[in-house]
Amino acid sequence: xxxxxxxxxxxxxxxxxxxxxxxxxxxxxxxxxxxxxxxxxxxxxxxxxxxxxxxxxxxxxxxxxxxxxxxxxxxxxxxxxxxxxxxxxxxxxxxxxxxxxxxxxxxxxxxxxxx
Amino acid sequence: xxxxxxxxxxxxxxxxxxxxxxxxxxxxxxxxxxxxxxxxxxxxxxxxxxxxxxxxxxxxxxxxxxxxxxxxxxxxxxxxxxxxxxxxxxxxxxxxxxxxxxxxxxxxxxxxx
Numbered sequence: 001x002x003x004x005x006x007x008x009x010x011x012x013x014x015x016x017x018x019x020x021x022x023x024x025x026x027x028x029x030x031x032x033x034x035x036x037x038x039x040x041x042x043x044x045x046x047x048x049x050x051x052x053x054x055x056x057x058x059x060x061x062x063x064x065x066x067x068x069x070x071x072x073x074x075x076x077x078x079x080x081x082x083x084x085x086x087x088x089x090x091x092x093x094x095x096x097x098x099x100x101x102x103x104x105x106x107x108x109x110x111x112x113x114x115x
Numbered sequence: 116x117x118x119x120x121x122x123x124x125x126x127x128x129x130x131x132x133x134x135x136x137x138x139x140x141x142x143x144x145x146x147x148x149x150x151x152x153x154x155x156x157x158x159x160x161x162x163x164x165x166x167x168x169x170x171x172x173x174x175x176x177x178x179x180x181x182x183x184x185x186x187x188x189x190x191x192x193x194x195x196x197x198x199x200x201x202x203x204x205x206x207x208x209x210x211x212x213x214x215x216x217x218x219x220x221x222x223x224x225x226x227x228x
Contacts, residue, residue, distance in 0.1 A: 006158075034215060043205060043218045044159075093158055097213035103149060104209075104216060108158040 003027050004096050006107035013084055014115055020080045021110045023050075023094030029074035030096045034104070035067075038091040050077040050094075084114045117142040119208050121219035129227045130198050136191040136222050138206030147209040148189040149216070150180055154202045162204075165189065166212075176200070201226045 007022045023033055031052045036044040048069050049057040056069035068080040081088055091111055095104040118141045128134055140146060147166050151159040163174025170182040180191045189206060206219040 032213065043220050044216075046215050046217075049215065091156075095216070103147075103161055103164050104213075106151075106159040109156075111156065 003105040004094065004107040006092075006094060006110050008110060009108060010111045010113075012113045012115065015085055016083055018080055018082045019084055019112060020078055021092055021094075021112075023077045023079070023096070023107050025075045025096045025105075028096075028098055030098070031071075031074065032097060033071065033077040034095045034097075035069065035077075035079050036093045036095065038093060038109075040091075044093060047079075050079075081112065084112070086114045088112065089114045117146060117208050117210060117217050119206050119217055119219035121204075121206055121222050123222045124220065125223045125225070127225040127227060128196050131195050134191075134193045134196045134200070134224070136204050136206075136224070138189045138191065138219060140187050140189065140206075140208045142187075142208060142210070145182075145184060147212060148180075148182060149207040149209065150174065150178070150189075150191045151205045151207060152176075152202050153205065153221075159205065162191070196224075196226055198226045198228065200224060 005024045033050040035047045037047050038044045047062045050069045050071040052071040058064045071077045091109050093109040094107045097104045120139045122137050149164045150162040153159050162178045163172045165172045165182045172180050178193050182189050204222045207216045209216050
């Protein structure tokens with residue numbers, strides 16, 4: 001069964017609005033979660049690392065005021081795209097690392113379309 | 116900084132033919148290595164991973180990969196491709212367990228009947 005869930009799976013919004021995407025770890029607790037963005041026909045690019053109990057760590061070039069990350073609990077991280085614009089349209093995927101020697105589990109992704 | 120290169124953007128094979136997808140990495144030490152598959156509009160599914168030990172790794176769906184330290188490669192293979200294997204394949208490296216993943220550009224696999 002699914003280990004990581006994302007909600008919503010698909011969202012269409014108007015330019016200027018804010019959109020919140022949730023990433024939930026269903027089977028285990030995680031102090032760290034990762035947020036990736038994938039544009040059509042491209043690879044996944046890490047946006048930020050979500051840290052439970054502290055501020056997120058953003059990759060170079062990612063606007064922290066635009067992409068707000070909140071690691072609310074050991075099983076939930078949220079990504080809020082503020083004042084979304086058409087260029088923010090993308091596939092957003094979260095991943096959760098499980099334990100020493102294990103791999104990361106990916107959520108099913110959220111398709112964001114900004115009109 | 117670590118990097119991953121997948122030289123083949125698009126590969127087309129006939130159903131039943133063998134497959135090899137190339138992956139090269141750049142990193143000072145031996146990283147953790149992964150292959151993921153992504154169907155259109157879907158998330159990523161782990162095919163296999165290499166952390167240490169036997170350099171030939173078996174994965175799901177009949178895939179295998181071989182780690183070659185001398186070539187900094189981790190190529191994915193399958194002896195007989197099925198039409199359902201058509202998808203995007205990503206090679207990824209991880210510096211330490213639980214750290215961020217760095218992905219290659221991906222290889223789009225098309226399977227002809």
